[in-house]
Amino acid sequence: xKSIWENYNTEAAYDELMQSExxxxxxxxxxxxxxxxxxxxxxxxxxxxxxxxxxxxxxTFTVYTDEGNIDRAWPFDIIPRIIAASEWKIIEKxxxxxxxxxxxFIADVYDEQAFIKDGKIPDHxxxxxxxxxxxxxxxxxxxxxxxxxxGTDLVRDKDGVMYVLEDNLRVPSGVSYMLENRVITKRVFPxxxxxxxxxxxxxxxxQLHEMLCSIAPENGMTKIAVLTxxxxxxxxxxxxxxxxxxxxxxxxxxDLVVNDDNCVYMRTIEGLEKLDVIYRRIDDxxxxxxxFRKDSILGVPGLMRAWKAGNIALANAPGAGVADDKVVYxxxxxxxxxxxxEEPILxxxxxxxxxxxxxxxxxxxxxxxxxxxxxxESGGYGMLVGPHATNKEVIAFREIIKQNPxxxxxxxxxxxxxxxxxxxxxxxxxxxxxxPFILQGERTFVTAxxxxxxxxxxxxxxxxSSQGGGSKDTWIIDMExx
Amino acid sequence: MLSRSAERLYWLARYLERTENIARLVNVHMNLLLxxxxxxxxxxxxxxxxxxxxxxxxxxYNQASERNVVRFLITDSNYSSSLFSSLSYARENIRTTRDLxxxxxxxxxxxxxxxxxxxxxSVNSRRQRVLFLRxxxxxxxxxxxxxxxxxxxxxxxxxxxxxxxxxxxxxxxxILDLASLLLSESRSEEVKQYETSLWxxxxxxxxxxxxxxxxxxxxxxxxxxxxxxxxxxxxxxAIYCCINEITDCITxxxxxxxxxxxxxxxxxxxxxxxxxxxxxxxxREILDTLQNKIGQVHIQIADTWFLIQDQHSAENx
Numbered sequence: 001x002k003s004i005w006e007n008y009n010t011e012a013a014y015d016e017l018m019q020s021e022x023x024x025x026x027x028x029x030x031x032x033x034x035x036x037x038x039x040x041x042x043x044x045x046x047x048x049x050x051x052x053x054x055x056x057x058x059x060t061f062t063v064y065t066d067e068g069n070i071d072r073a074w075p076f077d078i079i080p081r082i083i084a085a086s087e088w089k090i091i092e093k094x095x096x097x098x099x100x101x102x103x104x105f106i107a108d109v110y111d112e113q114a115f116i117k118d119g120k121i122p123d124h125x126x127x128x129x130x131x132x133x134x135x136x137x138x139x140x141x142x143x144x145x146x147x148x149x150x151g152t153d154l155v156r157d158k159d160g161v162m163y164v165l166e167d168n169l170r171v172p173s174g175v176s177y178m179l180e181n182r183v184i185t186k187r188v189f190p191x192x193x194x195x196x197x198x199x200x201x202x203x204x205x206x207q208l209h210e211m212l213c214s215i216a217p218e219n220g221m222t223k224i225a226v227l228t229x230x231x232x233x234x235x236x237x238x239x240x241x242x243x244x245x246x247x248x249x250x251x252x253x254x255d256l257v258v259n260d261d262n263c264v265y266m267r268t269i270e271g272l273e274k275l276d277v278i279y280r281r282i283d284d285x286x287x288x289x290x291x292f293r294k295d296s297i298l299g300v301p302g303l304m305r306a307w308k309a310g311n312i313a314l315a316n317a318p319g320a321g322v323a324d325d326k327v328v329y330x331x332x333x334x335x336x337x338x339x340x341x342e343e344p345i346l347x348x349x350x351x352x353x354x355x356x357x358x359x360x361x362x363x364x365x366x367x368x369x370x371x372x373x374x375x376x377e378s379g380g381y382g383m384l385v386g387p388h389a390t391n392k393e394v395i396a397f398r399e400i401i402k403q404n405p406x407x408x409x410x411x412x413x414x415x416x417x418x419x420x421x422x423x424x425x426x427x428x429x430x431x432x433x434x435x436p437f438i439l440q441g442e443r444t445f446v447t448a449x450x451x452x453x454x455x456x457x458x459x460x461x462x463x464x465s466s467q468g469g470g471s472k473d474t475w476i477i478d479m480e481x482x
Numbered sequence: 483m484l485s486r487s488a489e490r491l492y493w494l495a496r497y498l499e500r501t502e503n504i505a506r507l508v509n510v511h512m513n514l515l516l517x518x519x520x521x522x523x524x525x526x527x528x529x530x531x532x533x534x535x536x537x538x539x540x541x542x543y544n545q546a547s548e549r550n551v552v553r554f555l556i557t558d559s560n561y562s563s564s565l566f567s568s569l570s571y572a573r574e575n576i577r578t579t580r581d582l583x584x585x586x587x588x589x590x591x592x593x594x595x596x597x598x599x600x601x602x603x604s605v606n607s608r609r610q611r612v613l614f615l616r617x618x619x620x621x622x623x624x625x626x627x628x629x630x631x632x633x634x635x636x637x638x639x640x641x642x643x644x645x646x647x648x649x650x651x652x653x654x655x656x657i658l659d660l661a662s663l664l665l666s667e668s669r670s671e672e673v674k675q676y677e678t679s680l681w682x683x684x685x686x687x688x689x690x691x692x693x694x695x696x697x698x699x700x701x702x703x704x705x706x707x708x709x710x711x712x713x714x715x716x717x718x719x720a721i722y723c724c725i726n727e728i729t730d731c732i733t734x735x736x737x738x739x740x741x742x743x744x745x746x747x748x749x750x751x752x753x754x755x756x757x758x759x760x761x762x763x764x765x766r767e768i769l770d771t772l773q774n775k776i777g778q779v780h781i782q783i784a785d786t787w788f789l790i791q792d793q794h795s796a797e798n799x
């Protein structure tokens with residue numbers, strides 16, 4: 001009988017579970033032993049069970065097409081990704097440090113702008129950022145926490161070092177999939193989970209609820225709503241899931257009204273009901289047609305008035321996206337030193353800013369080796385992966401960069417780490433990243449692990465679900481407990 | 483409970499009830515046609531008339547043939563009250579209220595929608611049309627049963643019952659309208675000979691034949707059928723029974739005073755109807771008024787509990 005590990009190649013990148021073809025790492029020893037004890041048909045059965053669970057639980061993400069079927073089942077790989085608790089402790093500390101510095105920076109940008117005045121960042125970078133909202137100047141959210149919910153993408157390079165790839169501070173998604181992945185794993189590998197000391201993750205909704213309560217304008221009974229753009233948004237499943245888990249109301253813009261008293265109310269069958277906190281999953285642009293895009297029908301007219309008057313807390317705060325800009329990203333290590341007087345725990349990926357003439361020249365001359373990303377896009381759209389692009393694509397992209405250098409950054413193509421993924425009849429290495437979620441209100445909280453996304457296509461480095469990515473359960477294992 | 487959710491559940495129920503009723507309406511018409519002897523002129527245009535959709539029909543079709551009318555009423559997605567449009571709207575409404583309903587509810591409506599979508603062409607043949615309509619009617623019935631057994635009978639459920647009964651009362655009055663129309667048109671003199679057959683089919687289409695036999699005992703007469711379908715308080719599709727259901731839902735909802743007033747007007751009007759002394763023509767006018775009054779109740783429901791798109795706050799800027 002052929003082993004499912006046959007020809008497992010760990011040469012191309014750092015593999016999270018395997019040291020070599022047949023040699024597991026210490027953290028994955030137990031898992032590999034278990035997998036080896038299963039027949040191939042047993043593994044297939046578990047894979048089918050996972051697929052069934054996903055269908056039954058209705059875990060979907062939405063792709064909008066004209067033809068009815070817009071909910072797609074969430075692609076899930078049953079082989080978990082494992083990180084040692086000892087390593088995770090450091091990462092967790094690094095993530096808290098990073099978000100704290102980012103929030104100091106955002107508060108500063110909308111206040112004194114000391115970071116700019118002290119010459120740490122050129123002012124044109126802030127002023128030209130499309131996520132800098134001058135309407136937010138002078139506002140003071142509670143605890144200086146502008147970005148309350150952050151999804152930070154981490155990748156491990158060939159050298160084994162975890163790098164921060166980007167900070168998602170606008171409306172990061174994926175946490176519901178992280179939670180559901182664990183539920184599925186519990187169903188599929190119940191015996192395995194019993195024997196291994198895995199940190200639990202299911203306290204996230206409680207932590208989210210607590211954080212949202214902490215930022216409410218007044219203490220006491222806090223009425224919370226999750227504001228969704230509606231059914232056609234790709235993350236609608238998550239919006240509904242989180243609202244349900246927190247016992248919050250799921251609302252659309254048309255459910256809310258801002259009255260002359262500058263308070264926000266829900267329209268209910270009993271009449272108007274006052275809200276204290278909105279976890280909004282709508283971009284700034286669409287939030288309030290009085291202030292931002294006039295044509296927005298997703299938002300709530302007057303919401304910014306109510307927020308400025310201090311009658312409603314918005315998470316994340318409008319304008320927080322100013323730090324979610326791939327150019328500003330390059331300055332985060334400096335922010336940590338400047339605001340916290342600490343050395344960054346988690347390193348950035350070296351970044352070339354096309355707005356800088358020297359960097360631009362380097363980028364244009366080395367496009368074929370670099371990954372180029374637009375400064376303000378998410379979801380893996382509009383980027384160039386140099387080594388995987390055709391010559392024609394590289395030439396075309398060169399022109400695009402030249403037209404708007406401020407809008408692009410470039411990074412060396414990392415050999416991001418792999419993990420064994422169940423392919424047709426055996427395990428194959430596939431590239432993965434990790435998105436932990438960090439909450440910051442009165443206190444700071446980091447999920448134990450996060451959402452591991454996997455590029456299911458062989459050799460692909462793009463993990464986004466909208467681009468054919470899948471996901472894995474992520475285990476933080478306490479080795480001392482074994 | 484959000485006003486939007488209340489509104490969507492209400493419309494979900496109305497659209498599903500409408501889906502079922504269009505199926506029943508086409509069914510009764512078709513059965514009637516089969517019962518009548520060959521050579522009697524049987525007009526499909528009457529189905530358009532009672533739905534007040536003649537004008538719209540003739541913008542896309544030249545002739546009110548069986549094929550065209552059936553296509554229009556069942557499959558035409560340009561006609562917003564067609565069976566398929568109603569089912570599609572029901573599906574859209576349930577998609578956005580899944581958090582308030584049992585999971586099976588969405589799956590069921592979705593399956594029904596996919597069945598309809600994949601079998602739209604089958605309505606062209608009479609034989610297959612019968613099967614199609616039966617599947618739709620049964621699907622709607624299963625949905626009602628599923629909710630009754632699975633769902634918490636709280637406010638969301640009340641809005642569903644409310645929508646269903648408003649639509650049902652409206653459609654029963656339209657089906658009675660169809661009967662009066664058939665009987666009042668002078669050129670259908672011959673049809674009158676088959677009046678019993680007509681009323682029998684009407685009773686069948688509203689699942690009322692059994693109760694008629696049990697309660698009325700008599701041979702089937704127009705007056706008695708009308709009395710049963712207007713005033714019976716146990717027969718689910720009788721208008722009085724629908725009004726009782728509506729009243730029951732409304733009085734258990736907050737801020738119901740104005741709507742209760744409105745339903746009292748409707749009930750009072752219903753009670754004034756004397757089937758004995760009205761001609762078919764008068765009856766048509768009475769049913770028309772009845773439909774208007776049901777419409778008034780709907781408007782009051784919407785005013786009280788649903789989203790009012792007030793432009794007030796937007797105009798302030």
